[in-house]
Amino acid sequence: MAVWLLLALSLVFGSSLAAFDLQVTQFLQARRTPWLTRAMLLLSDSHETVRVLAAVALLALWRLYRADRAAVLSLAVVPLGQLLNVGLKHVFQRARPVVPEPLVHLTTYSFPSGHAVASTLLYGVLCALVLQRVRSRSWRVAAATGAVAMVCLVAFSRVYLGAHYLSDVIAGMAVGIACVAVFLRPVR
Helix, strand or coil, rough: CCHHHHHHHHHHHHHHHHHHHHHHHHHHHHHCCHHHHHHHHHHHHHHCCHHHHHHHHHHHHHHHCCCHHHHHHCHHHHHHHHHHHHHHHHHCCCCCHHHHHCCCCCCCCCCCCCHHHHHHHHHHHHHHHHHCCCCCHHHHHHHHHHHHHHHHHHHHHHHHHHCHHHHHHHHHHHHHHHHHHHHHHHHH
């Protein structure tokens, strides 16, 4: 949460963060390739709010069917964290990056990134559920590695597409991590 707080304060009080964010955005804009753009659009689209919530609902129904109430309760952090994200966007009201050739057109606010929050929540909860239920070291490492990789890929896709600044996605990941850590503590 300290990372998120530092980023939020940097936005409110001004810093060199905005200049760095712009440099990263411009760097990625100059290096776009057709194949990577298609991959990033696909990855980003597959982590839209509705798709993430639908996946969570299906997982919750499956775990409910398996009488795993703790898992169902754990999955509730995903929609709750996404609601928190919407509130934070309205508090900070940061405009999205303005790029010469935008690949996505969005009218909502930029800080923190909803895709970064949602993917961190989804893969964080899934990883936590695996860590709570599996004792095999190799499966635990695979779950953690897979979760980190997916969150980073989704976050990268948002910056690559010009939908967010780097600080937006880092803040989104920090919010997601904090929600998973706080919410899952009592569930154990």
